[in-house]
Amino acid sequence: xxxxxxxxxxxxxxxxxxxxxxxxxxxxxxxxxxxxxxxxxxxxxxxxxxxxxxxxxxxxxxxxxxxxxxxxxxxxxxxxxxxxxxxxxxxxxxxxxxxxxxxxxxxxxxxx
Amino acid sequence: xxxxxxxxxxxxxxxxxxxxxxxxxxxxxxxxxxxxxxxxxxxxxxxxxxxxxxxxxxxxxxxxxxxxxxxxxxxxxxxxxxxxxxxxxxxxxxxxxxxxxxxxxxxxxxxx
Numbered sequence: 001x002x003x004x005x006x007x008x009x010x011x012x013x014x015x016x017x018x019x020x021x022x023x024x025x026x027x028x029x030x031x032x033x034x035x036x037x038x039x040x041x042x043x044x045x046x047x048x049x050x051x052x053x054x055x056x057x058x059x060x061x062x063x064x065x066x067x068x069x070x071x072x073x074x075x076x077x078x079x080x081x082x083x084x085x086x087x088x089x090x091x092x093x094x095x096x097x098x099x100x101x102x103x104x105x106x107x108x109x110x111x112x
Numbered sequence: 113x114x115x116x117x118x119x120x121x122x123x124x125x126x127x128x129x130x131x132x133x134x135x136x137x138x139x140x141x142x143x144x145x146x147x148x149x150x151x152x153x154x155x156x157x158x159x160x161x162x163x164x165x166x167x168x169x170x171x172x173x174x175x176x177x178x179x180x181x182x183x184x185x186x187x188x189x190x191x192x193x194x195x196x197x198x199x200x201x202x203x204x205x206x207x208x209x210x211x212x213x214x215x216x217x218x219x220x221x222x223x224x
Contacts, residue, residue, distance in 0.1 A: 044215050
């Protein structure tokens, strides 16, 4: 699985968009980008994933660059409850077991 | 749906004691996983089970054993607990359609 690089921490004002970057320059053609978050003391929560097209769901949007070497998770209207550690994970899709390799992630703090 | 459940929520052991962490999912998922998370760290995979009847080692399997009792249940056993096994343990199962993992609430284990 490709390695990812994320900033260790970011701040965001409540109500504004939070844009969390992730670099995955060694990603291969069959690897997906997954985003999870972990709110303090809870189990990680799946947010969104994509292969090469931009994706949107009820929680967030995922923008993947054309060369697929980086991506951005967008929380359009951040709330205090979005304060969490956000993990960008790259892994091969369709594997039989789907192992996730968690890095350090980005600590997002949403301020009032 | 309860999703992924784990018992117990908290446990304190003495060095050398044994215990089993229980995990169950009601989503009819094939793949299940055990992770540990040490303070300030990302999750690390201990063992996984791609399907009922199969188990495989992950990144940090030493000191642990697992049993995939049936499709719903996947237990983690510490035969002789050590202080280095003080951690938060998360169980997860993997969805078939999107491949995302659903995590339980965690078991906080302290070994004295």
